[in-house]
Amino acid sequence: MRSGGRCVLCNAYLLEGALSARTLNLGELAHIVGQGVGARSPRGEYPLDPGLRDGADNLMLLCERHHGEVDAQRALDVFTVEQLRRLKREHEDRIRHVTGLGPERATAVVRMLGSVHGRAVELSRETAAEAVTAQRRFPLFLESYDRHGVEIDLRQLPGERPVEDVVSAAAGSRAYYGHAVRVIDEVLEHRLRAGVERGAVQHVSVFGFARLPLLVYLGARLDDTVPTEVFQRHRAEESWRWPDESGVSTRFEARVDQDVPAGDEAVVVVNVSGAIGRDEVPGELSMLRRYVISPVGVATGPDILCSRASLGCFEDTLRGFLALLEAEAKTVRRLHVLPAVPMSAAVALGRAHHFQVHPQWVIYERLAGSYVPTLEVGRSAG
Numbered sequence: 001m002r003s004g005g006r007c008v009l010c011n012a013y014l015l016e017g018a019l020s021a022r023t024l025n026l027g028e029l030a031h032i033v034g035q036g037v038g039a040r041s042p043r044g045e046y047p048l049d050p051g052l053r054d055g056a057d058n059l060m061l062l063c064e065r066h067h068g069e070v071d072a073q074r075a076l077d078v079f080t081v082e083q084l085r086r087l088k089r090e091h092e093d094r095i096r097h098v099t100g101l102g103p104e105r106a107t108a109v110v111r112m113l114g115s116v117h118g119r120a121v122e123l124s125r126e127t128a129a130e131a132v133t134a135q136r137r138f139p140l141f142l143e144s145y146d147r148h149g150v151e152i153d154l155r156q157l158p159g160e161r162p163v164e165d166v167v168s169a170a171a172g173s174r175a176y177y178g179h180a181v182r183v184i185d186e187v188l189e190h191r192l193r194a195g196v197e198r199g200a201v202q203h204v205s206v207f208g209f210a211r212l213p214l215l216v217y218l219g220a221r222l223d224d225t226v227p228t229e230v231f232q233r234h235r236a237e238e239s240w241r242w243p244d245e246s247g248v249s250t251r252f253e254a255r256v257d258q259d260v261p262a263g264d265e266a267v268v269v270v271n272v273s274g275a276i277g278r279d280e281v282p283g284e285l286s287m288l289r290r291y292v293i294s295p296v297g298v299a300t301g302p303d304i305l306c307s308r309a310s311l312g313c314f315e316d317t318l319r320g321f322l323a324l325l326e327a328e329a330k331t332v333r334r335l336h337v338l339p340a341v342p343m344s345a346a347v348a349l350g351r352a353h354h355f356q357v358h359p360q361w362v363i364y365e366r367l368a369g370s371y372v373p374t375l376e377v378g379r380s381a382g
């Protein structure tokens with residue numbers, strides 16, 4: 001039982017035949033210190049009371065092949081008592097840990113794969129599984145529909161790559177976003193929501209690599225009632241695991257950057273991975289009340305969100321900002337959002353938006369050097 005039905009050395013499952021698929025007991029109990037004390041008993045000369053040699057602490061569950069190998073005369077210098085005890089302990093500790101992850105540690109994995117400036121990243125099921133496992137969770141792929149699970153694949157959509165001049169880039173983006181939004185809605189509606197409604201999904205893990213407005217949209221469309229964790233791809237590590245688990249976090253603040261009375265519209269500039277200058281705010285927004293969200297005490301940069309704690313602080317600041325907006329700018333019906341943020345923060349932005357409560361958001365994107373409106377989230381002002 002401590003071994004989980006698996007070979008200590010190769011992790012093969014030993015209660016089923018690989019060819020017949022029948023329930024078979026293929027495990028063998030191998031002695032660490034040999035059962036006999038004579039020279040022909042592998043490791044039998046090791047000082048251990050013969051009465052303890054058949055005890056569980058001196059036995060390992062192995063497949064037939066590895067049982068043969070550890071007992072082979074010519075390999076006994078490799079398979080010492082100390083070495084086998086260590087391997088047994090590591091395997092049994094791992095089985096105990098992994099089988100301790102009860103149903104409450106399950107998480108439904110949502111992956112959105114697009115390309116950004118013609119670039120895509122590796123985001124397979126295995127990659128996502130590895131990242132959630134590092135958080136002591138195990139992945140559910142909800143694959144009753146197909147083997148991809150909840151996968152939003154935008155890579156084949158026409159117009160994924162923006163063109164260089166701003167007018168055609170904006171037109172191309174609008175068409176592209178129109179298609180992409182339908183794909184996002186379709187996958188979430190048919191694959192994720194069904195799981196949430198029948199109670200199979202109690203937690204969601206989100207992995208997104210796509211253009212920022214689509215990540216905001218994805219975040220806004222995710223169910224508010226299910227706890228959700230957003231993952232980030234870290235460039236330096238080329239990994240979706242959080243590199244910094246220290247719990248030390250970057251703090252953020254929201255402040256008024258242009259203090260004019262709020263009318264129907266206002267602007268928020270979100271400077272996290274980069275800083276959008278005042279001169280980059282589009283001219284038609286220049287007279288509006290404007291807010292800025294930015295890190296405290298550190299410069300903006302692409303790797304600023306290297307811990308879950310920092311993303312959590314960013315989310316807290318967003319919620320604080322939206323509460324402030326509700327309190328001091330009740331008249332705002334449209335909020336123009338200019339994000340320079342890592343992808344996880346874009347999803348978090350969308351998550352903070354509540355359809356019933358908040359004004360419509362207009363998400364801007366930098367296309368051919370200028371910020372242009374590309375996608376709207378929430379009901380229209382009319």
Ligand SMILES: [Zn+2]
Nearest residue numbers: 007010063066
């Ligand atoms: Zn084996």
